[in-house]
Amino acid sequence: MKISLVLSTHAAQFAAVALKGDFESNVAKIASWGYDGVELAIRDPSLVDGDQLWRVVSAYGLEVPAIGTGQAWGEEGLSFTDPDPDVRSAAIRRVIAHIPFAARTGAVIVIGLLRGIVRPSVDHQQAMDWLVDALRQCCAAARPHGVRLALEPICRYETTLINNLAQGLDLLERVGADNLGLMPDTFHMNIEEPVIEESLRACAGRIYHFHIADSNRWYPGAGHLDFRSILKALWATGYRGHISGEFMPLPDADTAAQRGIAYLRETILPSLDL
Ligand code: LER
Ligand code: MN
Numbered sequence: 412m413k414i415s416l417v418l419s420t421h422a423a424q425f426a427a428v429a430l431k432g433d434f435e436s437n438v439a440k441i442a443s444w445g446y447d448g449v450e451l452a453i454r455d456p457s458l459v460d461g462d463q464l465w466r467v468v469s470a471y472g473l474e475v476p477a478i479g480t481g482q483a484w485g486e487e488g489l490s491f492t493d494p495d496p497d498v499r500s501a502a503i504r505r506v507i508a509h510i511p512f513a514a515r516t517g518a519v520i521v522i523g524l525l526r527g528i529v530r531p532s533v534d535h536q537q538a539m540d541w542l543v544d545a546l547r548q549c550c551a552a553a554r555p556h557g558v559r560l561a562l563e564p565i566c567r568y569e570t571t572l573i574n575n576l577a578q579g580l581d582l583l584e585r586v587g588a589d590n591l592g593l594m595p596d597t598f599h600m601n602i603e604e605p606v607i608e609e610s611l612r613a614c615a616g617r618i619y620h621f622h623i624a625d626s627n628r629w630y631p632g633a634g635h636l637d638f639r640s641i642l643k644a645l646w647a648t649g650y651r652g653h654i655s656g657e658f659m660p661l662p663d664a665d666t667a668a669q670r671g672i673a674y675l676r677e678t679i680l681p682s683l684d685l
Pocket of ligand 1: 481523524563565569596622657
């Protein structure tokens with residue numbers, strides 16, 4: 412099982428992005444700690460030099476399994492379900508702008524909070540219709556380039572739209588695009604799923620990326636999640652992509668990143684007999 416770490420290309424507000432700051436020195440550290448890849452959180456692809464990013468990441472032998480898009484929500488308020496049609500269009504254009512770099516690196520484009528959170532004034536059914544329409548447009552634009560998208564079920568404390576994997580599977584049905592899958596996140600699943608392993612089993616073949624953090628959103632090993640059982644269930648679905656660390660930079664970012672990978676590589680993965 413390959414392990415990656417979320418890395419922002421710019422200083423970001425989102426607290427669970429493990430590492431922020433100078434890009435190349437972070438990539439060098441992540442590679443030296445034994446990670447296989449970096450999931451890049453990119454607010455706006457027009458503000459980064461994709462050639463340069465890819466040169467740096469490849470020079471350290473790392474992959475880019477996914478691109479996170481949530482900063483466009485967090486920092487600019489873009490969303491697929493905003494009442495303002497111009498904001499919805501801007502969110503769709505922003506996702507489409509990620510396609511060239513995703514095609515080049517083989518990264519999955521992650522749709523997390525960019526879907527929006529749906530305020531009480533907005534009709535839920537209307538928001539779902541906007542979401543389905545936006546995902547169809549993004550998937551249609553991505554398909555000719557061989558690019559896949561992954562929708563992340565996010566817990567109730569952060570959004571009212573798609574909190575669990577069953578709702579995610581229903582959404583995939585409605586969108587009807589084979590380049591759209593799900594990205595389960597162990598932190599959110601611990602809040603929303605009745606039995607994490609069973610929910611994962613129901614998603615066999617539709618998991619395109621995976622986020623890992625412990626129950627308290629610290630690094631794996633710092634909380635009470637049973638990663639042996641969860642990762643066994645994930646493997647049994649046929650998923651062979653990266654498990655990507657997205658956890659709080661606590662007690663500090665470097666310590667969290669090192670302890671997380673040590674726990675997974677030394678304690679959990681060897682016990683799975685994969
Ligand atoms: C992003 O991957 C995530 O998990 C959300 O909690 C962002 O707020
Ligand atoms: Mn996540």
